[in-house]
Amino acid sequence: MLISLEPxxxxxxxxxxxxxxxxxxxLLAEGAGAGHQFVVFxxxxxxxxxxxxxxxxxxLEGAAADFCLAHDGGKLIARVGRDGTLHAPPGPELLEAACxxxxxxxxxxxxxxxxxxxxxQLGLGKPGTRYAGSGQPQFALHDLRIxxxxxxxxxxxxxxxVVLQTGxxxxxxxxxxxxxxxxxxxxxEEEAGQAALAAVPEPGRxxxxxxxxxxxxxxxxxxxxxxxxxxxxxxPDLRRLKPFxxxxxxxxxxEAKLPLAxxxxxxxxxxxxxxxxxxxxxxxxxxxxxxxxxxxxDRVLAVEVRVNIYPLYRKQKLFGDVTDLLDxxxxxLRRLKPxxxxxxxxxxxxxxxxxxxxxxxxAALDKVAFIEELWGVSWAR
Numbered sequence: 388m389l390i391s392l393e394p395x396x397x398x399x400x401x402x403x404x405x406x407x408x409x410x411x412x413x414l415l416a417e418g419a420g421a422g423h424q425f426v427v428f429x430x431x432x433x434x435x436x437x438x439x440x441x442x443x444x445x446x447l448e449g450a451a452a453d454f455c456l457a458h459d460g461g462k463l464i465a466r467v468g469r470d471g472t473l474h475a476p477p478g479p480e481l482l483e484a485a486c487x488x489x490x491x492x493x494x495x496x497x498x499x500x501x502x503x504x505x506x507x508q509l510g511l512g513k514p515g516t517r518y519a520g521s522g523q524p525q526f527a528l529h530d531l532r533i534x535x536x537x538x539x540x541x542x543x544x545x546x547x548x549v550v551l552q553t554g555x556x557x558x559x560x561x562x563x564x565x566x567x568x569x570x571x572x573x574x575x576e577e578e579a580g581q582a583a584l585a586a587v588p589e590p591g592r593x594x595x596x597x598x599x600x601x602x603x604x605x606x607x608x609x610x611x612x613x614x615x616x617x618x619x620x621x622x623p624d625l626r627r628l629k630p631f632x633x634x635x636x637x638x639x640x641x642e643a644k645l646p647l648a649x650x651x652x653x654x655x656x657x658x659x660x661x662x663x664x665x666x667x668x669x670x671x672x673x674x675x676x677x678x679x680x681x682x683x684x685d686r687v688l689a690v691e692v693r694v695n696i697y698p699l700y701r702k703q704k705l706f707g708d709v710t711d712l713l714d715x716x717x718x719x720l721r722r723l724k725p726x727x728x729x730x731x732x733x734x735x736x737x738x739x740x741x742x743x744x745x746x747x748x749x750a751a752l753d754k755v756a757f758i759e760e761l762w763g764v765s766w767a768r
Contacts (some may be wrong), residue, residue: 389532390430390432390438390533390534395397399742400753402424402426402508403417403418403616404421405426409531410470412445412527413512413528413531415510415512415526415528417522417523417524421616424512425509426510427508428506428507428508430507431505432539433506434502434504434505435449435502435760436539437499437535437537437758438501438533439533439534439753440497440498441495441496441497441532441534442496442528443489444467444496444529445492445526445528445529446493446494446525446528451521452469452511452513452525453510454509454510454511454513454526456507457508457510458506458507458509459505459507461508463512464480464481464497464498465484465496465500466514467486467496468562471486471488471494473485473496475602480752481498481499482499482500483499484498484499485499488533498549501530501753507533509528511619512716533562539705540750541564542564543567544567547568548564548567548568548569548664548754548758549662549664550568550665551575551662551665552570552572552667552671553572554573554668554669554670555668555693556647557587560668564590566616568758569593569594569660570587571593571596571660572594572595573598574596575646576597578595582738594659595654596653599645599646599647599648600647600648600675600676600679601620601675602649602675602678603649603679604649604652606644606645607620607629607645608620608642608643609642609644611640612640613635613638613640617670618670619672619700620671621672621739622639622702623637623638623701624698624700636728645668647680649679649681650680650683651679651682652678662683662687663685663687663688664688665680665689665690665691666691667691668690668692669693670700670720671703672703673692673704674703675694675704677712677713680744684712687744688744688754689698689719689741689742689759690713690741691740691743692713692739692740694738694750695738696735696737696738699736702727704738706738713742717744719745719761721741721764722741722764723740726738741762742754
């Protein structure tokens with residue numbers, strides 16, 4: 388699919404310009420400032436798409452800059468010198484790159500790459516950190532074509548996301564994509580689990596685990612609290628909770644004995660599909676749930692997990708412990724959203740942490756980009 392692009396200048400101190408010239412060509416000129424200079428194209432079909440860019444570049448007399456292609460935000464995809472030298476090492480994002488000089492001295496550039504935002508930047512630069520633009524035209528661009536080879540990835544019944552979910556409520560942002568999700572729901576109470584399963588489309592293709600996830604197999608005492616959402620395997624830290632208005636909700640009103648299981652054990656026993664995304668809330672026991680995933684964490688693409696800044700429960704692990712554990716499995720923190728778990732209006736005690744894998748390629752890149760977009764992570768991957 389060919390994409391019709393309209394150039395517009397972005398708001399920055401220095402910028403390139405792209406103007407119409409004879410015979411359908413476009414003149415790419417420098418601004419007068421320092422640093423790389425770009426014009427920006429915007430189109431919804433650029434977002435999370437596999438693209439092919441083809442253009443014939445004619446270096447103009449007196450030109451001194453290189454032609455550059457970059458993701459939104461200035462992350463360079465490729466740079467072409469006036470002599471045709473192509474600086475574009477192939478990798479997970481740039482799949483193919485070629486530049487050939489024709490008999491007329493023009494440079495025929497052909498790139499195939501992944502793009503993750505609805506924007507793309509064409510512009511000028513020079514090697515090194517110092518670059519002062521002259522304000523002069525540098526290249527004539529002929530036959531500029533950008534083609535979407537594959538539409539942006541969305542989860543579907545044929546190619547979806549496997550989501551392990553425990554303790555977190557359904558997120559409305561996922562509602563339009565429910566038919567592309569395969570859920571593995573964990574509920575210690577079967578009645579509550581069946582109700583959650585009945586609330587999602589096609590419950591027959593999802594999995595319900597009626598157990599409590601932890602870092603060991605066996606059984607443990609479970610504290611039932613006045614506010615059911617605060618019930619936990621851990622004892623509430625009443626000293627820490629005392630200043631907070633909702634401290635009464637943590638009062639223990641009963642006990643139960645619950646079966647515990649490591650997720651990696653259940654996964655082997657029941658031959659469960661490897662999850663792409665973990666959504667974990669466990670009233671202070673999130674660290675233990677993650678540890679119980681074992682080496683599955685080495686393959687998970689993304690994690691959404693509740694964390695505490697202060698210990699609301701005795702002996703619970705905190706924000707730093709959770710992120711250190713996930714960091715050791717190659718997952719990086721991308722966003723932190725404050726959650727008023729037990730806070731006054733001016734004090735944050737808890738948050739939801741959003742993490743994705745640092746190194747991904749191929750189809751996993753598309754999945755991670757989709758998840759990050761849904762989470763509101765805005766920087767280009």
